[in-house]
Amino acid sequence: MSAVAAATATQTPPVAVVDTMSGRVRKRLTSRTASIISLLIAVLWTIPTFGLLLSSFRPEREIKTTGWWTAFTNPSFTLENYENVLFGTSSTQLLSYFVNSIVIALPATIFALILCSLAAYALAWIDFKGRNWLFIGIFALQIVPLQMALIPLLQLFSNGAHVGSLTIVPDLNLTGSFVTVWLAHTAFALPLGTYLLHNFISEIPREMVEAARVDGAGHGAIFRKLMLPLITPALASFGIFEFLWVWNDLLVALTFTGGTKDVAPLTVRLAEMAGSRGDRWERLTAGAFVSLIVPLVVFLSLQKYFVRGLLAGGLKG
Amino acid sequence: MDFVDWGPKLFNALLAVAVFGAVVGLLLIVVDRAPKRGHEKYQLAVFLLPAIVMLAVGLVIPAVRTTILSFTNAAGDFVGLDNYKWMFTEDEALVTIRNTVIWTVLTPVLATGIGLIYAILIDKAKTEAISKSLVFMPMAISFVGAGIIWKFMYAYRGGENQQIGLVNQLIVWFGGEPKQLLLDPPLNTFLLIVVMVWIQAGFAMVVLSAAIKGIPADIVEAARIDGVTPWSMFWQVTVPSIRGSLIVVLSTITISVLKVFDIVRTMTAGNFDTSVIANEMYSQAFRFREQGRGAALAVFLFVLVIPLVLYQIRVLRQREEAR
Numbered sequence: 001m002s003a004v005a006a007a008t009a010t011q012t013p014p015v016a017v018v019d020t021m022s023g024r025v026r027k028r029l030t031s032r033t034a035s036i037i038s039l040l041i042a043v044l045w046t047i048p049t050f051g052l053l054l055s056s057f058r059p060e061r062e063i064k065t066t067g068w069w070t071a072f073t074n075p076s077f078t079l080e081n082y083e084n085v086l087f088g089t090s091s092t093q094l095l096s097y098f099v100n101s102i103v104i105a106l107p108a109t110i111f112a113l114i115l116c117s118l119a120a121y122a123l124a125w126i127d128f129k130g131r132n133w134l135f136i137g138i139f140a141l142q143i144v145p146l147q148m149a150l151i152p153l154l155q156l157f158s159n160g161a162h163v164g165s166l167t168i169v170p171d172l173n174l175t176g177s178f179v180t181v182w183l184a185h186t187a188f189a190l191p192l193g194t195y196l197l198h199n200f201i202s203e204i205p206r207e208m209v210e211a212a213r214v215d216g217a218g219h220g221a222i223f224r225k226l227m228l229p230l231i232t233p234a235l236a237s238f239g240i241f242e243f244l245w246v247w248n249d250l251l252v253a254l255t256f257t258g259g260t261k262d263v264a265p266l267t268v269r270l271a272e273m274a275g276s277r278g279d280r281w282e283r284l285t286a287g288a289f290v291s292l293i294v295p296l297v298v299f300l301s302l303q304k305y306f307v308r309g310l311l312a313g314g315l316k317g
Numbered sequence: 318m319d320f321v322d323w324g325p326k327l328f329n330a331l332l333a334v335a336v337f338g339a340v341v342g343l344l345l346i347v348v349d350r351a352p353k354r355g356h357e358k359y360q361l362a363v364f365l366l367p368a369i370v371m372l373a374v375g376l377v378i379p380a381v382r383t384t385i386l387s388f389t390n391a392a393g394d395f396v397g398l399d400n401y402k403w404m405f406t407e408d409e410a411l412v413t414i415r416n417t418v419i420w421t422v423l424t425p426v427l428a429t430g431i432g433l434i435y436a437i438l439i440d441k442a443k444t445e446a447i448s449k450s451l452v453f454m455p456m457a458i459s460f461v462g463a464g465i466i467w468k469f470m471y472a473y474r475g476g477e478n479q480q481i482g483l484v485n486q487l488i489v490w491f492g493g494e495p496k497q498l499l500l501d502p503p504l505n506t507f508l509l510i511v512v513m514v515w516i517q518a519g520f521a522m523v524v525l526s527a528a529i530k531g532i533p534a535d536i537v538e539a540a541r542i543d544g545v546t547p548w549s550m551f552w553q554v555t556v557p558s559i560r561g562s563l564i565v566v567l568s569t570i571t572i573s574v575l576k577v578f579d580i581v582r583t584m585t586a587g588n589f590d591t592s593v594i595a596n597e598m599y600s601q602a603f604r605f606r607e608q609g610r611g612a613a614l615a616v617f618l619f620v621l622v623i624p625l626v627l628y629q630i631r632v633l634r635q636r637e638e639a640r
Contacts, residue, residue: 122364187375218349248459
């Protein structure tokens, strides 16, 4: 939730603390127990992922007959699982789903960024009647779980919209195309995205915008030339959050792609494999890591933006 | 898979982005040259209308229609409160609600507790940054990925075979009898909750760690000069000072728990008495074609989430006014 971001942004680290003899002794004692417990938690939190990663490099027969911890005493590693999973000819081949994930996540993120920043700009800098109410209304829509929208949206995409015999939206038969997933993700991103970018855009000094107005610039020019460069950090944070949100999403993809190889993303395929091929661990371990690699790279390389975006978006969905 | 197939896909996606970007860019140029009369209206339309239309078509109208659907049956006939009656009286639905209650009671408390303890323990340690990364990493992973990771932890081999899942191996090492952990209610629900705690503890830890660093140094120092034990320092200084952040973290995790779908879907598909509201909503609406029931579950979820979100909005407003 954005409240979290607001809370974390304003805090400063405390100054150094007192240093007495007894304090130091006690500190060392407590810090040893502290180290042990924290190490224990860190290990507990890392082992599950590590076990899966290690297993994904073990030969099929070994994965299925021995625990991954035996690989330390009896090492035997291969890239075969990844080869099979990425380029193999079988039905569990994942490369096309990987491509689908990209084809879904990139445009969905960019559409959301564009629409959110436009709306946020209007709500911050264009005067009109009912502006505050509209802002509160968009903000309040965060309250609606996306479960509330799934059934009617799917009906709209497959049957169009009709009031009596009057057709408002024709039967476009969009089900199972990327367009539906893009549209759904963009709509679901709007309340949070508009709100976050509005926070940022409305902080831009009034004099800058007014100076540009006096020079005769219209809102279009101000947005393009003044705002866009200034709000890039906010766009990056929200963009990374939204990209990963879409990349990791299962529910929206499952509902709108119909699970076919042409459009379904990795998450849909993996969830299906975990169900129907629950024992094909040589595929599942490597497959899971193929899907994790993008979030992990983003996490490790853009940690600052990533954490900021994630904290701000805790409520989404 | 051949390259022939996904080349066009990527191309079309890039084309869609390029066309969309070009249209918006062009509109932004054109709108500045709009006729003086109604100038403001054109501008508003370009900036706001796309978002408003998307919100109306993608969220507001569907939410209203879902509410209406929740009073109809699979054939679309009006059935009054039947779907809601089903939800609160039939065994299959009651298990779902019971599980959701267990999830919402346990997960936020466990994840926040572990996150808080960890945040305090690693505070100002030399390895703080890397320690944080390790526990926060599950937040980056998809729920589906986390589901597979933990399904492997819980894996079971029957007969004389060696165990390949760490949890069953631990049971064996401690002299127990390995079993099909995920097929065994009510244990399996708790095992699924472990996965959510594993994911959310990192979130709690990062937020609370920032809050702990924000506790004024003089308060901590005064307590230390008074010679308080670490235990009472925790309960009398740390916890009260970060109360606001604690509540925000608890309610944020509660909201995500109410909507949890992917973990259940990936690990058990809601079978063996593990279903929760969000999963049952999907199953009813899209697998069993009982749209009315699915809609009723969605509405129920919505009602459960409302007080939490309203509370968070209030906290947010107060913070903004305080600034």
